[in-house]
Amino acid sequence: MTSNPHPQQADLVIIGAGGAGLPAAVQALENGAGRVILLEKRKTAGGNGVFASGIFAIQSPVHRAMMIDLDPDQVYKKTMAFHHHARANGRIVRDYINHSGDTIRWLMERGVEFEVGPEMQMYFGQDPTWHIAMNPETGDISRFAQVFRKLQAEIKSRGGRILFETECQTLLKDDAGRIRGLVARAADGTTFEIETPAVVIASGGFIGNKAMLKKYFPYFDDKFGGFYVAMQGEGIALAEQAGGALEDYATLVKEAPGSSDEMSERALTLSCREPYTIWVNQLGRRFTDETIGFSLQTCTNAVLNQPGRQAWTLLDDAMVQDVIDHGWKLPRFPGMGTDQKMREQLDAAAAKGLWCAKADDWAGLARWIGAEPEALQATVDEYNAGCEAGYDATFAKDRRFLRRFAERGPYYAVRFTCMIIETCGPVRVDEKMRVLGADWKPIPGLYAAGALTTGWQGHDYCGDHLFGTALGYSMHSGRVAGREAGAYAAAHAAAHAAAHATAARR
Ligand SMILES: Cc1cc2nc3c(=O)[nH]c(=O)nc-3n(C[C@H](O)[C@H](O)[C@H](O)COP(=O)(O)OP(=O)(O)OC[C@H]3O[C@@H](n4cnc5c(N)ncnc54)[C@H](O)[C@@H]3O)c2cc1C
Known part of the structure; x- marks a missing residue:
């Protein structure tokens, strides 16, 4: 990896170093991806994820230790029934629920400690599924900021790079409609191009964009309170500009x-x-x-x-x-x-x-x-x-x-x-977190994860039922996108090398 402040080439670029982007990068690097670059608009990583306390999971190591055995089939059926099968994509919801426990395992392997118990339930009679990240030094409930610090350190140690105060402006495609790179702008105002076959958009929701809030939630007004990083939803525009379909609905987590x-x-x-x-x-x-x-x-x-x-x-x-x-x-x-x-x-x-x-x-x-x-x-x-x-x-x-x-x-x-806490959607993806076009076909090389994607929520956020899904799903979808985009980039590099070898033999 070059130390050039403005890298010109990468195998995978992830836009946004928050709840989805950081796990995407770690997963891609863990699976052997080479040059992984994260572009982060702000001075710090973590996005809105730094405020979170706990994430939903079943069948986690914590559940197993406590002999809590919640049936994924039943949880899935209850979830789809909660959403009346409307708007939520069954494959995405299923994949998330089935792998929620694995995300806890993955984080525990990285030194994160979790606690779950009836006393942390939000409602009497609710299943104990909210996994709270604990501070091992004080034994107190901790925010996910400490989790993200660990992921950041791992990205660095595995050779990945995070470019802070750098935002993606445009995605670039080749004549065949495949992602070929992007244009980014650094803090000093310099604009530069990165050549890459694969991009994951993980830039969060649009909770700070009043025009979009009004568009998707006509009942929204200034009476809504809350504290959050005011994400503007630029990644949604990036996906659309690259041919991604936007659903005509989004979900407000309130x-x-x-x-x-x-x-x-x-x-x-x-x-x-x-x-x-x-x-x-x-x-x-x-x-x-x-x-x-x-x-x-x-x-x-x-x-x-x-x-x-x-x-x-x-x-x-x-x-x-x-x-x-x-x-x-x-x-x-x-x-x-x-x-x-x-x-x-x-x-x-x-x-x-x-x-x-x-x-x-x-x-x-x-x-x-x-x-x-x-x-x-x-x-x-x-x-x-x-x-x-x-x-x-x-x-x-x-x-x-x-x-x-x-x-x-x-x-x-x-x-x-x-x-208000978060928005979900409206970028259309499949369960591999590939961004889909109006024809429901994937745009080669383009992935999205986290709050800006759609299909994991219906009209109402499934909070009570799967409390902690906003970040739980963001981390899960980030890992999936990192795995899939990394594999796509590797296949692209192999095809490229084979084409070169063939050309050299001629
Ligand atoms: C107060 C509060 C408490 C919460 N508590 C919980 C909880 O306990 N459990 C739970 O499950 N969820 C919780 N959530 C929700 C959860 O934090 C979010 O849903 C989750 O962080 C979304 O992940 P994300 O990666 O999609 O977006 P984010 O984590 O917001 O990250 C997006 C990142 O992309 C960057 N970015 C944006 N645009 C660009 C661009 N153009 N170029 C480069 N970078 C860009 C942003 O700066 C940011 O770092 C809470 C949210 C809030 C506000």
Whole structure:
């Protein structure tokens, strides 16, 4: 490998060093690919993957050690049924589920430690499939940033190169329609060409591109919260420009309830997930069994159906004290436990008045919410009566979580909306991660992996069911793309060498 800052030739170029691109490079190099180059637009690697905590898997070494034996056939069938067989590509979903455990093995071989257990489930009764990356030094839950540091080191040690602050501008094809190279732009503004027979586009989704969000999700507006690297979806345009087909749909990975984006106000979002609270809309009416707050993806749809696509959680001071004394009721999540600062955070947020309000009576909170005081009072009275009867006749909430509100305030209301996490699609690929054209045939030498590809999700992200699929699939599809693109490049080199030898003999 030359040390030229602007390499002119490669066997394989991967666009994007994130959740899919890094595994693609490691897998290609592990399988014997020669000159592998990653182009990364930013100064650092990892993309949105650095925020992730856990990935979905079954039949992993961790499962085997814990004697958890989930049947891939059943998981596959349940997944396709969840998607109503609409939009999701059965071959892609099947391949992902069947090989999810192998990705855990592959990462464990590289020193990553995982933990999985019922306490990490997002919903009571959910299968324990969320594999959380642990920090071996502290024993704490870690973000995937540490995993990506390991992959980066391996790429370097195997002779691959990552060119930071370098982005792909155009893909180049030969007369036969095969990929022959690309044009890239470096941080200093220099434009240069790399000759390569194989390219993997792994440049992430379009979560930062408001025009695309509006196009694929007409209900999208600025009320959606969330923190993420604002990917612009350039790889989607690159695939299309090279003849790749774009599906007419994409999937939005969203979560709720989400309150303030301020980390110092974390208690606000968590209090919305407390099952003893109730949720009301702007009319002051309940609209669901609040325990759907355990199910971060599903409950987004209930919130999106409400006026203004927002809602409020109501709690009294005894509920706050309960968290302080006994902890959050949600199953374990990064950094969760008892929260001594909960009341402090709620009071400070109430003083600002944007996401939280505190009042001595329900009428005070109704005014802040914008609801009729009588409507809110009727909601609380009806709920309290249900708690006393031990039965929620309105939404059949689990009776374990029915607890009547105190007769006297203070009471709190916390406003919440939906957060966006990722987009999926719309680049059409097959299960070998080959980019397909309008005729459903592969474009020779062009592969894609991760968030920008389609076929692994239906209308709704399968979060509850296969929680941790956004990154789990990105890593899986990256490995597949690295393997396939590497093999394609090797076959291309062999054919090239044979043609040369034949020409030399003549
Ligand atoms: C807060 C948060 C928490 C999350 N938690 C989880 C979780 O616990 N479990 C889970 O499964 N998923 C989680 N996700 C989702 C997951 O991180 C992403 O779905 C995953 O990282 C997608 O991988 P990717 O490679 O497709 O994109 P990314 O990881 O975003 O990587 C794309 C890379 O391509 C680069 N790039 C973009 N355009 C170009 C260009 N033109 N040229 C060169 N480089 C380019 C980007 O800079 C970036 O480095 C979370 C996401 C967020 C935001």
